[in-house]
Amino acid sequence: MKQTFQVTGMTCSACSAHVEKAVNKLEAVSKAEVSLMTNSMSVEYNADAISPQDIIHAVEQAGYGASLPQKDKAVPLPDPNSQLAQELSAMKRRLIWSFVFLIPLFYISMGHMLGAPLPSFLVGMENALAFGLTQLLLTLPILYINDTYYKVGFKTLWHRAPNMDSLIAVGSAAAVIYGIFAIYQIGYGLGHGDMELVARYHMDLYFESAGMILTLITLGKFLEKRSKGKTSQAINRLMDLAPKTAHVLRDGAEVEIPVEEVRVGDHIVVRPGQSIPVDGVVVEGSSAVDESALTGESLPVDKGPGDKVAAASMNRSGSFTFEALRVGEDTTLAQMIRLVEEAAASKAPIAKLADKVAGVFVPVVMAIAAITALVWFFVSGYDVTKALTAGVAVLVISCPCALGLATPVAIMVGTGKGAENGILIKSAEALETLHSIDTVVLDKTGTLTQGKPVVTDILPGSDMDEEGLLLLAACLEGPSEHPLAAAIVEESRRRGLSSAVVTNFTAVHGRGVRATLKDRTFLAGNQAMMEETGVALGDFPQKAEELAAQGKTPLYFADENQVLGVIAVADTPKPTSAQAVSAFRQLGLDVVMLTGDNQRTADAIGKELGVTQVMAQVLPQDKEAKVRQLQEAGKKVAMVGDGINDAPALARADVGLAIGAGTDVAIESADIVLMKSDLLDAAAAVELSRATIRNIKENLFWAFFYNSLGIPLAAGVFYHWTHWQLNPMFAAAAMSLSSFCVVSNALRLRFFKSKFRPAPCSGACPVEQPEPDESNQINDEKGDEQTMEKKIQIEGMMCQHCVAHVEKALTALGGVSAAQADLEGKCATVTLSAPVSDEELKEAVTAAGYEVVGIQ
Template identity: 70%
Template sequence: MIALVDEAASSKAPIAKLADKVAGVFVPVVMTIAAVTAVVWLIATGGDITRALTAGVAVLVISCPCALGLATPVAIMVGTGKGAENGILIKSAQALETLHAIRTIVLDKTGTVTQGKPRVTDIQTVDGVTAEELLCVAASLEKPSEHPLAEAIVAEAEGRNIPLVPAEGFLAVHGKGVRADLQGSAFLAGNRAMMEEEGVALGGYQAAADALAEDGKTPLYFAQDGRLMGVIAVADTVKPTSAAAIAAFRDLGIDVVLLTGDNKRTADAIGRELGVSTVIAEVLPQDKERVVAGLQAEGKKVAMVGDGINDAPALARADVGLAIGAGTDVAIESADIVLMKSDLMDAVTAVELSKATIRNVKENLFWAFCYNSIGIPLAAGVFFPILGWQLSPMFGAAAMSLSSVSVVTNALRLKLFKPRHTAPAIPAAPAPAQPEAAKSSPKNEKGVSHMEKKIMIEGMMCQHCVAHVTKALTGLPGESATVDLEGKCATVSGPATDEALKKAVEEAGYQVVSIE
């Protein structure tokens, strides 16, 4: 992370390249002005070489282009550092500059505006099929899938201690669902489009699914040998700060677009809850980039916020890509900015920081140009015939130094930056009863309680690290884990030995300080 911050601080923004071009022309022009000044004074004073040289040297001394050279890089350095302090990793100066001009921001739904941890809310079955039977089939079908909705169904079945059946011939159909064979029968799991393609009659369950979608839930259909078995609805909770962040974007004059592969009714319900007027739903993973490109074709500067592998092309295509810190490695690699706290409000802060930084750069450049516009004529003696003013080289050197100090001091004001838009304080929700009970008295298969252990871990920087550590620890047989980023620790419970716990964390790329 430190290396990326250093790289961003040392990279050049487009506005810095403009300053470099001006500085490249500035030096020969100033040398010419100094020579002309010396010649004019030599003629005007009847050959007084001392006064002529004094005027020429004063021009050279006062017009040092240091202020021009410092105007941009110091502000960029402070801006990227301030971003890191706020949990915003800015990979390049160009991204920091471009972000201030963004007029449209595209938000992925799952994991960006929602928690990315969906849960089963409703189970509706056809006659002759019980909820447990449907869950068994659904979880067995979805077990090989890595989709968040699939994980929610599997978790629900495991929570009810429903045994699963091995799936054969598993096939994921992008944007539609999955198919597999269970004990000799062909099963389907997916959205309405998949069922219609396979000729599965939905009957009255289509209206029931539409009603679930209107409530912001995602209905999934399940069928056996071409016959509908039932519908399972899965819902993902909206992040507490998402609505405030979207309102802040509107206040900044930025249009918000919600982009999702979910069905239109569910997406529209989430959009209404968040106050988003433009919702693009039922988008296949490979089409997200096309949506961003289409907005750019309309002449808009577009930012994209996402977290998944299927968001990576869109993140790369956008003028500025912002990745959620708890997202996939591919998404983080494709993005220009990483929101390490996985909070959409940090995207608002990034925009405000970009605007503040570019405003600071423009102030510095304005000061540098004004200083030279006044200082050079004063040193050349332009005002001498009228006011009798002529600057000595000594005062010119002092003025030059003060101009550079002024630019640096103004840039350092960015360290006082505070976001204008902040999310309202949200009280912590009480933990669900079942997980809390499981946490307080975890048991293995034989009903034996395990003692909780606290592992102090060094090296965790963001929610992405939390996900890595959690996956490593829960991958141990019978082990449960809760990872605390702020506390730099993990609370675990299970049969694993200290050596096994330490090995799991270290293999994930982190250092174990102690196990208590």
């Protein structure tokens, strides 16, 4: 049996490793995998030999908590966003109050070194006791606020599995214990007039070290917590894609029922603009179905009797009836949701370098401290004070202040620099993992290409010119809602061609359209339509074949006798795609392109961009499987995508990168979001990750370098020759210097620049004047007719079909000569040849189903 458990109490990769080890020890367990990111554990075990309660007991024995998740899907699970918000709010309060007490603590303990004045009751040897007690009273609230480190740290230490919390707990507790011991020594010295003893311990308290460790570690954990827990949001968005009701035929009547009540065999009616509620097969009617929510491909698929349809697809044109084949958790959408859940749970987090050494560093330091105390106890003639001083001094000097700063400071600077460059890094784990990838998998549509078909070639016959063929095509395709038709109409509009209205418009399913223009019948469609009609093809099939070999879709236009020309439409590559592929290669990465397109189209795009490894005709669920296959072959994989169908693959990959203009689900499933939708930023993210990890390793070196120097000195190794044991100034200087080196080194990341992008212009660069765009000057060429442009801010556009609907609604208004919608900019620009009020523009967009938020 394979069972998923929820695990609580884990704070680092050492914790997840210990839980795995504890469960894998059980004889009936064949495999246990723990995910720190999702706080879950997947266990494969023999259900006849062991029960879930036995597994839970093993986790509890290891010092953590475990439970079975709720099985009833109808019962809403606790909102992860709300839980995350509560945890963040609590941690933020801890952080604020920690700083409230840390600032005066630091001022009192360290301010005099900078010449800052102190209150008179804290100055002088006679006030040494007040000086120490004041620092202790300011430290105690910080210890109380951050007591979780002690609860977790000492518990894991007790179970012989020390982690970073153990390091923090031991180091800060040692500093506080030594400080309290020093206060007693000061009190003893003042009571017995031994001012030498007072002077020895007056500035040797280390309370500020404990306060600083706890506060700065809390700051780092707060920043990490803020970027965690996005997978559940992605799953919620996937669930929202499915409609909540379905129109089912029952006893000859159409009734609307909740989608949960749909049964296999039910006949369901779907009208234009409605989502398909479950998987099934068409039994009556035909339509063009937009499957981009599942496949990511921009072109709707023609469906007729016998064709299969999937839940969450959108019906774009005609009405049809289909028979339900898969419902509930068996639908394609439900399977994708399950893939996202499983992929997210199986993705192991990167073990922090500090956590890796904690398991060795903590026991080694404690052993050195214990040996030091014993040696001094016997060497000094059974002097308990000297033994305690030496033992605690080792712990104090090895206090992990710089070690705690080494990773979070570099991560903070690295993620900040990424944000400046439009690279949103959502977790420290992603930034760490990205440096080690060796393979990058690229989705085609919307990632390598524009995601929107455009006209690429116009091949007129001998009786026509380019503009004449394009004008005819625009007239025929004008009433159609097909994206290929929209591409032709858009090209005609860009060139300033005014189309005429056709009559007797008929859409032939799977073939094309037929219409009458000026008493002549014209055809527009594929080669099959031309052959069935019997028109003369001439040499156009050969030309169309050449276009198809280049990954383009050729459309024939003909009258009743002969083909008049061919227009090719294609989803063209983005301007920087080829450069990005080259950049990946320069970084030593293998590049793989995944697409649902046919092999010929995919090979053509791959050849144009320089991609040698192309995987075509990949179904949505297979994208995740392809990524898993690469991982099983020993590859570290980064996946770049933008569609909902990419969400499982993004979650499965070691690092998922989402194009910013893509769907919300892809963005939520990914670890890194490229806000500018530029693939070059993916290469820059890899560069930034490598620079950050190199910086972290340098930081850890400096942190341990000072500890390594300080521990022998504190242990008294040099005492015989130098009579040096523990100089408080040396300890303070070592700690400050190690922290200063770590922070200064991390700040070097602020000067990071990608070698694949030119340096930004400083203001003295010559400004390149853009060439005039003829398409925007149409109105100036048409006599003295006055025109104007208006920009409409629109919410609700989700894809290129939305763009086409908005443009169609606006151009239908009298006085609007052209309309250009921008999906990324969430706006539309209209060119007016006659006065049109803002209210009319707003009503047109609203009637199309979108929201107008402003008009300029």
